[in-house]
Amino acid sequence: MDDPLKPLAKTHFDFAAAQHLLNRAGFGGTPAQVRALTELTLEGATALLLDARRDDTPTANEDFRGDILREDTPEEREAIRRARAAGDEDAIAKFQQLRQMRERSDRDQIVAMQKWWLSRMIETPRPLEEKLTLFWHGHFATGYRTIENSFHMLQQNRMLRNSCIGNFETLARSITTDPAMLKYLDNDENRKRSPNENLARELLELFTLGEGNGYNERDIKEGARALTGRTFRGNNYFFDASQYDNASKQLFGRSGNFDGDEFVTMILEHRQCSHFIALKLYRFFVNDAPTVSKEGREAITGLAKELRENHYDLRPVLRTLFGSQHFYAPENRLAVIKSPTQLMVQTIRSLGTPPREMKSLVDAGDLMGQQLFQPPSVKGWDGGRAWINTATLFVRQNIVVYLVTGRRPQGFDWSPSEMAYDSTHLFEHLRDASGSLDSREAVRNIATFALGGSIAPERVAQLDAFLDDLGGTINDDRVKALLCLVGAMPEYQLC
């Protein structure tokens, strides 16, 4: 039996394989970009994706404010206190209104951030970085509605991006000092005399070991004690020593005066942790079918081993994965259901459509079940089949129509967008020396490319019939119509 993580033969890294890699490790690319990736060979292509130099220059529209929800100044607190003491209802009401105005500005800012992150995914030259940041956002899920502080969400987003392809240990440690997470899981209320188990429980259950794997209720209770005192002041992490439980704890069968850092260390020493992270990476990048195949289980075991051998460094593990036979196996092509974000960003980046209106895309993401900075719970997005139902399927099909044609549904009327989309780059390269185009070949080529994998003969026949009815020739308008139809194929939801 072959090791599923054995490297793919160099000769097998063809155009389709390169496109598969770019879809999974990023959000797809135009035919020209995929061709360029193919020419880099497998090694060069994975290196391009994995070794892109970080660039912390703020992107456009990244001027977010960190002081909208600042705490009241001592002067303000004093003024409120005096107004209360004097029973000055008008003054109290004014303070409340100011507070409410700030909360409204903050809600505006989170919407601006949703647009910003989506455009960043659309524009980035380092797609894997955004893809992994999204992965970790779903893994260490934190929701704005609960914490109601957009800047804390932004700080967390930056933290996740900084470490997204670095080391899982760094991520695990950072998340236990992250103000947004501390607030989301109530650790700001985890005090010596009244411990709150929320963070300790989810740290074990959802972030590192997986439910019921290698820990018990006692480890949660004692772990919570180890995490006491971890809170925040303003926008910064703050260790409140007066609330830290300094007494001895029993963790994983050992006793000692363990603190939060030692708690995390002990978790990471568990084999199960590497396995849990490998499984989540596998389901995100390789295959999200309800049951994992035998080869899949072997691949996960191999990835977990590599994680441990590399002390949780993610880069070498991903390099192995993206270079492996298993990653490119036929059963793993078109085997992951696109997240709503993947669907939109990949459509834009692959077909080269204009991004249209960012607010419409954010709204569509919401309708399809994925609001950035607002995962449904600490479990993150379930993903896979949970993305799909009869209602989300129509939104998914319609958003492709919007991206390709620019016609946005508003009530019953379509309102056209100014931005034109030129689809000719998808078929111009198919012209022969005399400049003529075999339309059947073009249809097959465009549909296969848009799907990002092989197309069923029935589908080709359906598209051919459509084009034949219109006279058989291909032009920009007809390509757009074809793309709308391909975007409406059930298999377009896969990548």
Added chain:
Amino acid sequence: MLHAPFTRRIFLQRGCTLASLAATVPYFIEQSAMGMLGNPLLSSNPGIPDERILVVVQLGGGNDGLNTVIPYGDAEYFRARPSLGLRAPKNPAGTTTALELDADFGLGLHPSLTGFKALYDAGSLSIVQGVGYPNPNRSHFTSMDVWQTGRLDAKGNGWIGRYFDNMCNGTPISEGAIAVGRTAPLAMQGDVQKPISFENPALFRWLGEDLHESMKAPYDAINRSGALPSAGEDTQKSFLMRTALDAQVASTRILAAVAKQSLVNYPQHALARQLRTVGAMIRDGMPTRVYYASMGGFDTHGGQAGSHASLLRQLSESVVAFQADLKEQGNDKRVVTMVFSEFGRRVKQNGSNGTDHGTAAPMFIIGPSVKPGIVGRHPSLNDLDQGDLKYGVDFRSVYTSLLEDWMKAPAEKILRGQFANPHLIAKA
């Protein structure tokens, strides 16, 4: 070895039978077939009016309960609300005079709620007073999540979603839960059951067909072909192909339902439009058990009098038209409507002739099948918690009655707790 070909042939035959059924039959028909074997939600025929329906109307922003059901008999009310207080019914009738509900207790309805008053007089309205929960949260988001999850920690999926999960043996009911609105509410999200939601039924379809007349035929061919043989069995691909077929069937059905002229005239309010759509789907005999509609704007921090009067008028007129529609259809007895908001407002009006976020507030349960009347006491205006009303009825008690008495579901299991049942449904 001798038997191998035979076994293989049997396997192939059975496999093909199953595959062909799976490939071309929408999920919901297959579920109906399974339902005959004991699925409680599908055991009776959809369309035959014995299945009970729950309609939830959400008032977003925090409706001012004190100016909805008015304790005019309490002098403290007028002290707390010098300019916003509505006058007692004995005053000369006018736009600021409450409609009398109970003279003994000095309770009245906001003058905009003439339709609710008529429903009350007709025995089709139950008012549950002072509904709330312990340690109330005054954030719109969090409190709404508390109500929608039915959990004080506001976490997890929705209470209606859990109702479906509990009743459907791990198989979602296609078209079981429909929300008319921009987004599907958390209340309807289950682990298994997911709601259908659309702001406008005309958008619950593929819009690409509007581009050119040539688009419809190939689209239908693609989306109604079911699972192609090459997709394999129970793969992500075959799952998607079958859901696509389901979506086509549901879309056709819903569009056909709402295309019919309704039996009564609805006013032009946004809520009325939603309820007209709900009414049309009920009339068409859809298998939907829970519908969800909503209106916003109740966050009346300033200059409340006019806006609140207008909001309540919209609510009243919309619900009354809906009830009339159901009655005309002959479906009124199998539909109960529940109206709620995420919180009430503070007792004292604020400095801008408005009210700020508060706590307990009344709920309305509507329909000829309810046990009419006033349930629970009006919360005291003298015994406050930091200026806020103390709740008397836990909202999960209301859910308990609706789940147990109306939907015949195990409320304790769904709500993960036992709550006193106020029995809001009339005995059949």
